[in-house]
Structures are given as C-alpha cells and as structure tokens.
Amino acid sequence: xxxxxxxxxxxxxxxxxxxxxxxxxxxxxxxxxxxxxxxxxxxxxxxxxxxxxxxxxxxxxxxxxxxxxxxxxxxxxxxxxxxxxxxxxxxxxxxxxxxxxxxxxxxxxxxxxxxxxxxxxxxxxxxxxxxxxxxxxxxxxxxxxxxxxxxxxxxxxxxxxxxxxxxxxxxxxxxxxxxxxxxx
Numbered sequence: 013x014x015x016x017x018x019x020x021x022x023x024x025x026x027x028x029x030x031x032x033x034x035x036x037x038x039x040x041x042x043x044x045x046x047x048x049x050x051x052x053x054x055x056x057x058x059x060x061x062x063x064x065x066x067x068x069x070x071x072x073x074x075x076x077x078x079x080x081x082x083x084x085x086x087x088x089x090x091x092x093x094x095x096x097x098x099x100x101x102x103x104x105x106x107x108x109x110x111x112x113x114x115x116x117x118x119x120x121x122x123x124x125x126x127x128x129x130x131x132x133x134x135x136x137x138x139x140x141x142x143x144x145x146x147x148x149x150x151x152x153x154x155x156x157x158x159x160x161x162x163x164x165x166x167x168x169x170x171x172x173x174x175x176x177x178x179x180x181x182x183x184x185x186x187x188x189x190x191x192x193x194x195x196x
Contacts, residue, residue, distance in 0.1 A: 019111055022114070023120060024116060026132075027140075036118060039169060054117075054119060055119030056119075101193075121140060125181070128151055132153055148175075
C-alpha cells in the first residue's frame, strides 16, 4: 500500500476549450507505462450528476441522504450531497483520494498548487502564466511559446509527462501552499 507522503500533485490549468481533459486522457497511459499510479481530481463549474433518475441511489439522495455509496464487483462510488454547504476546497478534496504516486488536478486554476498551463492558440485567450507564479511550465500549440517558462507542444505527450514529473510537488507541500490561501 502506498502512503500519502509519497503522493505528488500537479495541476493542469487553462481556459475552457484548451484541451486539458484530452491531454489528461493521453497522459494517464503514458504515466502508467512509467510505473506510476495516477488519480485525477476535476473541478466542474456547473451542476453535474453522476447518478440517474429512477435508480435506487438517486432515490436515496433525493430522499435526503448526505452520502450514498454504491458498490459492485467492478467499482464503487461515493456521492456526497452538500445540501447548501460551501463547496469543498482543493485541500479537503485531495485528502479524500487514496494514496497514489501522482494526482493530476484539472481546473482549480485560482488555487496555489503547482500547475502547468494548457493553452490552445485557437481559443484566442491570453496566457495565464504572467499572472500566476504557481504555473511552472506551459503546454501549447502556439507557434511562439513563452520563453520565460519551459514549454512543450500540446501533442508531445511524452515531453508533457516529463514536465509533470519535474514540477509535481509532494502532497504535504501542496497542502501547505493551499493552507496559506485566503478563502474565496
């Protein structure tokens, strides 16, 4: 069993449509081939539901259950209803994950954890890195990537994996950085 103290964390931050999810789905197999256990934590900006109306677990939640755990021989999932409580902060969510080698965080671009910016030129959005000192590198398809930070092309998945392993921080250091953050 791996311990949390071995877990490293790195965020992939960028504007919507930059390709963060696509990149993560390409990175996971590459990182697993390198012998790493990988988990992901994704921020959703809108109401979402992993359950379906009519299913028993949905009925349990609708009846007012705070948590519903559904288990089978293939997987288990824990749904926790906030019921008006504030959205949990990144530090709290990280502690819900089981120990692994690496946690990739998608979103949470305003938090103080170490991040790599994912930037797509066609989005027409500005880079985040000039205003965020926690961005350590840039992954982009722009013909002129920034010179002030390490950068690789969006399609160079192996090189992106190298950057992730270079800049990921241990969970305890990540939690310390997040603890210093002002509540939003």
